[in-house]
Amino acid sequence: xxxxxxxxxPSPMDEHYQPGPIETEAQAYWDRHGTFxxxxxxxxxxxxxxxxxxxxxxxLHMGHVRNYTIxxxxxxxxxMQGYQVLQPMGWDAFGLPAENAALERGVAPAKWTRxxxxxxxxxxxxxxFGYDWAREFATCDPEYYRxxxxxxxxxxxxxxxxxxxxxxxxxxxxxxxxANEQVIEGRGWRSGAAVERREIPQWFLRITDYADELLExxxxxxxxxxxxxxxxxNWIGRSEGVELTFALEGGxxxxxxxxxxxxxxxxxxxxxxxxxxxxxxxxxKESDEIAALVAEARTGGTAEADVATREKRGADTGLxxxxxxxxxxxxxxxxxxxxxxxxxxxVMAVPAHDQRDWEFASAYGLPIRPVIHPEDGAADVSGGxxxxxxxxxxxxxxxxxTSGQAFDAIAQRLESDGLGRRRVQYxxxxxxxxxxxxxxxxxxxxxxxHCGPVPVPDSDLPVVLPEDVTLDGAGSPLASMxxxxxxxxxxxGADARRETDTFDTFMESSWxxxxxxxxxxxxxxxxxxxxxxxxxxxxxxGIEHAVLHLLYARFFHKVLxxxxxxxxxEPFQRLLTQGMVLKDGAKMSKSKGNTxxxxxxxxxxxxxTVRLFTMFAAPPDQSLEWSDSGVExxxxxxxxxxxxxxxxxxxxxxxxxxPGALNDEQRAVRRKVHETIRKASDxxxxxxxxxxxxxSVMEMCNTLGKAAEDRSAAxxxxxxxxxxxxxxxxxxxxxxxxxxxxxxxxxxxxxxDAAWPEVDERALVRERVELxxxxxxxxxxxxxxxxxxxxxxxxxxxxxxxxxxxFMEGKEIKKVIYVPGKLINVVVR
RNA sequence: GCCCGGGUGGCGGAAUCGGUAGACGCAGACGACUUAAAAUCGUCAGGCCCCCGUGCCGUGCCGGUUCGAGUCCGGCCCCGGGCACCA
Numbered sequence: 001x002x003x004x005x006x007x008x009x010p011s012p013m014d015e016h017y018q019p020g021p022i023e024t025e026a027q028a029y030w031d032r033h034g035t036f037x038x039x040x041x042x043x044x045x046x047x048x049x050x051x052x053x054x055x056x057x058x059x060l061h062m063g064h065v066r067n068y069t070i071x072x073x074x075x076x077x078x079x080m081q082g083y084q085v086l087q088p089m090g091w092d093a094f095g096l097p098a099e100n101a102a103l104e105r106g107v108a109p110a111k112w113t114r115x116x117x118x119x120x121x122x123x124x125x126x127x128x129f130g131y132d133w134a135r136e137f138a139t140c141d142p143e144y145y146r147x148x149x150x151x152x153x154x155x156x157x158x159x160x161x162x163x164x165x166x167x168x169x170x171x172x173x174x175x176x177x178x179a180n181e182q183v184i185e186g187r188g189w190r191s192g193a194a195v196e197r198r199e200i201p202q203w204f205l206r207i208t209d210y211a212d213e214l215l216e217x218x219x220x221x222x223x224x225x226x227x228x229x230x231x232x233x234n235w236i237g238r239s240e241g242v243e244l245t246f247a248l249e250g251g252x253x254x255x256x257x258x259x260x261x262x263x264x265x266x267x268x269x270x271x272x273x274x275x276x277x278x279x280x281x282x283x284x285k286e287s288d289e290i291a292a293l294v295a296e297a298r299t300g301g302t303a304e305a306d307v308a309t310r311e312k313r314g315a316d317t318g319l320x321x322x323x324x325x326x327x328x329x330x331x332x333x334x335x336x337x338x339x340x341x342x343x344x345x346x347v348m349a350v351p352a353h354d355q356r357d358w359e360f361a362s363a364y365g366l367p368i369r370p371v372i373h374p375e376d377g378a379a380d381v382s383g384g385x386x387x388x389x390x391x392x393x394x395x396x397x398x399x400x401x402t403s404g405q406a407f408d409a410i411a412q413r414l415e416s417d418g419l420g421r422r423r424v425q426y427x428x429x430x431x432x433x434x435x436x437x438x439x440x441x442x443x444x445x446x447x448x449x450h451c452g453p454v455p456v457p458d459s460d461l462p463v464v465l466p467e468d469v470t471l472d473g474a475g476s477p478l479a480s481m482x483x484x485x486x487x488x489x490x491x492x493g494a495d496a497r498r499e500t501d502t503f504d505t506f507m508e509s510s511w512x513x514x515x516x517x518x519x520x521x522x523x524x525x526x527x528x529x530x531x532x533x534x535x536x537x538x539x540x541x542g543i544e545h546a547v548l549h550l551l552y553a554r555f556f557h558k559v560l561x562x563x564x565x566x567x568x569x570e571p572f573q574r575l576l577t578q579g580m581v582l583k584d585g586a587k588m589s590k591s592k593g594n595t596x597x598x599x600x601x602x603x604x605x606x607x608x609t610v611r612l613f614t615m616f617a618a619p620p621d622q623s624l625e626w627s628d629s630g631v632e633x634x635x636x637x638x639x640x641x642x643x644x645x646x647x648x649x650x651x652x653x654x655x656x657x658x659p660g661a662l663n664d665e666q667r668a669v670r671r672k673v674h675e676t677i678r679k680a681s682d683x684x685x686x687x688x689x690x691x692x693x694x695x696s697v698m699e700m701c702n703t704l705g706k707a708a709e710d711r712s713a714a715x716x717x718x719x720x721x722x723x724x725x726x727x728x729x730x731x732x733x734x735x736x737x738x739x740x741x742x743x744x745x746x747x748x749x750x751x752x753d754a755a756w757p758e759v760d761e762r763a764l765v766r767e768r769v770e771l772x773x774x775x776x777x778x779x780x781x782x783x784x785x786x787x788x789x790x791x792x793x794x795x796x797x798x799x800x801x802x803x804x805x806x807f808m809e810g811k812e813i814k815k816v817i818y819v820p821g822k823l824i825n826v827v828v829r
Numbered sequence: 830g831c832c833c834g835g836g837u838g839g840c841g842g843a844a845u846c847g848g849u850a851g852a853c854g855c856a857g858a859c860g861a862c863u864u865a866a867a868a869u870c871g872u873c874a875g876g877c878c879c880c881c882g883u884g885c886c887g888u889g890c891c892g893g894u895u896c897g898a899g900u901c902c903g904g905c906c907c908c909g910g911g912c913a914c915c916a
Contacts (some may be wrong), residue, residue, distance in 0.1 A: 052916095055916050057916090058871090071845080089907095092916070094891085095915075095916060096914085105839085178914075180913085180915080181916095182914085192873075200870075217887090227833055227834060228833085231911070233832095234831090234832050237832095275867085301840085302913095302914085303914090304830090304912045305830075305831085305912055306830090308831060308912085309830050310830085341913095355832090429913070431913080432913080434914095435914060437914085487838065502858080504914070505914095505916070506913095506916085507914095542910090543833090543911085544910060544912060544915095544916080545835080545879065545911095545912065545916080547832090547911060548911085548912090548913065548916095549916080551913095579834095579835095579910095580910080586909095587909085587910095616840080616853085617854085618841070618842065619842085621834095621911095622834095622835080623909075624841085626841095626842060627855065627856095629840095629854095629856065630841065630854070630855055630856095631856055632855085633854055633856095643869095682845080683845090686845090687845065689843095691841095691842070691853085691854095692844095692852085693854080694853080694854090695842090695843075695853035696852090696853080697852075698854075699851095699852075716861090740898085774864085774896085777896060777897035777898095778897090779883085780883080782883090801877085814896080816896090819898055819900095822849080825848080825897065827896045
């Protein structure tokens, strides 16, 4: 407000580094010039850099600061490389915390959310992130979620949406459905009541229709961490196997099972049924033991981790199944480790060759019959299952075959006998998108007593979520709000009831990246601009989203493509998954009381210091250990840089470097400058290791600081070049200070529009190199040689090196290994 | 339980393709400046040893491959992320 307007280029520098006014001025400059408005008509190549948008929880936390600093550094770097960059920001505004806040404080979720957005937007601006704010939106805006409702109806008409029952956590005291997070050790978080499971009708999207494409598409995602691709691959869990049927003795009933190991078929000693399997439910009526298992399966949380860590328990049903090849009778057990959701809810158990089956069989004294053996010897199944492939024995006509041969032979035999067929099975399940919650996008369906579920007509969209509500913790307020649910059937006009469930919030986050291309479009979900900006060139967010969010967004992208709304097969070209921010070795969280409010640090040291520290403290994909004194170190470095520039410019303008006119020391300083440019370009542009880029600039500044005594014209020219390199390299990381320093160094154009520095290869040339001398791989000395010396000279020098010679004395030289420019290793005996 | 990561000085981390372990920074010690302190600048800094040597040991633990392993392979321990209704 004050000094800013009177500032002219080049600006005089204050005695001390004062981040406050420098940052205010730089932000005002970007604002005034619309610096970060992304223009799709630009002739520059486009670059879409997206950071995962935040849930507006109230204030920014360190995880946000880290995420958004990485995104901003990439965006500004790409801009300096000549790209037209789109970097948008918005709000993932629906979700559970708003409902919790409403219960705790009596604030309506909409009001609470919008206030949080206002506060967090100011914090983001204060950190100097270069967003195109004109594209901002929140997912709770009806103009956003209307297109999600519109798409859902299209998918409904296309058959990609269906209704089925599925299991939820039910709190019998609060009479409400609980999220997995709200179930703590099998009990409701508020009521403390033992959680029950309930089957209720819900809406599903057929993501499994896209399972193969989602799996195959991973191969082409070379810009994604292998770790994330592996997690998605495992999540989709494609497995090829055989589905076969066991007849139940004394009845026409058939039991279908899926196995990836038909080669082990002769080792089956029992069948396992999920407690929720219809046969188990039927038997529970007569058997207390089975009833107890079924009852147990109905308590506790629905989360996979809850189910998988239960002690393996089971009960004999008394039923006997007929082995399809041998005709042998095998017992049928109810087993609590068999999942109803996966396959058919029944498994053939081969304890000799499957570890879970082995443990169950050992616990209940069931036979363990090895039929697969290593080529040379016998499988030992006394201490656990033998799960490798091998050669079949005691397997009838298939004995002697390898597992691979037997897979095909047995599958073929089952197929020709009509007892089974080859099948591909996925672990991936269809996506349940219904939530029995208030603060989400309404599902645009009307339930008519005559017509059944009917989609809301496009002309009636959006179905607007009423925002003026009071929550009481007992179910969704929508279900007790006649003004919302009372309606008429769009088809027959009869009185009908609106769906009161809302969408899973992953729905909103599955397509926001595309809407950022055209957020102002009022009459369509997306337009041609999406084709211009997409795919996202670089996506940045937490590793915790490796599977769910990133898989759903990939699925949505393919759906939108098939609807003709988008080109391309994948939404995110490159992905960077950032690590967590820790304090004292643990994740920062309110419950641990180890949070650090980034705002306090910005107020005290400025945004540049906070940004610099988060980039310097760790590589982006690793966890970052918070350190207050480390922040002070970052501040000290910026101040040192400020003083270096101040002292340099105080002496007046410097001439351009004339490489031929430099003395040895000046040449060494200049080599350091260009080595730093080379390293920092690689670190920021290719490796994303911002920490080592910063370290190399610090090193260069240490060198420049020592060279500052050289006040000769050539020395000052080298200094000018070095300081400009430092400012350019740091501009994406500490943009405010660099904005200021760049102008102080005499430039009219703002640094945000400057070009990334280029390496002068000639400055890198060395006349002499140091070689390490090893004897038997141990460092014993060093020799310095002319850079163009060959292997013979290096060998000669190494053998003559006095300390190394001590270790070679009286020994025979077996071999000499020469690594040019690095080392020479003499192997002696 | 299943899937995926990580483990290097007092601390955060570096070592990019198997080639000098500990760059850079923090904390610390000593020195300069100062009446003094802070700030700043400079020097030192993995461990061990009455052999102080460019000696020996050292990258979670055990073993292997190699002229050479923090890096590759096998086994184990510990910590973290995800597990479909937290986002």
